[in-house]
Amino acid sequence: MAKTDVILIKNVEGLGGESDQVNVATGYARNYLLPHGLAIPLTEGNERRLEALRKVRRDREIREAKDAKELAASFxxxxxxxxxxxxxxxxxxxxxxxxxxxxxxxxxxxxxxxxxxxxxxxxxxxxxxxxxxxxxxxxxxxxxxxxxxxxxxxxxxxxxxxxxxxxxx
Structure with a gap:
């Protein structure tokens, strides 16, 4: 079975989170991940875009953790x-x-x-x-x-x- 590398744009349960590089079956990538906007193919241009995605993810996770800690304190x-x-x-x-x-x-x-x-x-x-x-x-x-x-x-x-x-x- 042929496999291909993709970069996830959104969290996909059981596969990975935003900005993760994953190796999946070609059919899964072509028929599900790419058409639904969940991933992009791994190319040189997209690899440069990956760093920007990782920074956005890091910033969002820090903000979500801070918000969760404040909410936990109120509970x-x-x-x-x-x-x-x-x-x-x-x-x-x-x-x-x-x-x-x-x-x-x-x-x-x-x-x-x-x-x-x-x-x-x-x-x-x-x-x-x-x-x-x-x-x-x-x-x-x-x-x-x-x-x-x-x-x-x-x-x-x-x-x-x-x-x-x-x-x-």
Whole structure:
């Protein structure tokens, strides 16, 4: 199978980032990467352009890392409140997913994030406080406190009788 070298203009998942020089199958380059504007062929002229692309990428990554660090600092003091439907016993129906967390971040704090930045090993299925990891950048991650509350008022537990019945005298 013939291979060819190309320079990526945009990030391509599973292949590389902007300004990376990669060796790919000729058909993949000709039929997908080049027509979609994701890459340019590696030529002498484009090789000179590669240095300019690398500088733009470096500057953008530095700016994104700085923005992510500032955002991470603001998350330290936030508590995200999420209402969930529960039964009479307090058991949740369904679960809280990354999409729910992103939606509530946008509603409550006007913070827009991609749902892939929320790292949940498994969906939240219990009422209470939970720490959720957010990967804001390849170098920056932080924890967000998520408080899951019941949308139905839970019945109050009846206080146990503190005084036992006094024997009749």
């Amino acid at each position: 330290r003091h936030l508590i995200l409140h999420i209402k969930a439907k529960t039964g009479d016993t307090g058991k949740m129906y369904g679960s809280v997913t990354p999409a729910n967390i992103i939606e509530q971040l946008n509603e409550q704090f006007e913070i827009k994030l991609d749902r892939r930045k929320v790292n949940l090993v498994e969906p939240i299925r219990t009422v209470g406080d939970h720490d959720v990891e957010l990967r804001l950048h390849s170098e920056v991650s932080t924890n967000l406190k998520v408080r899951v509350e019941s949308s139905n008022p839970l019945p109050e537990e009846e206080p146990e009788a503190t005084a036992q019945e006094a024997p009749a005298s």
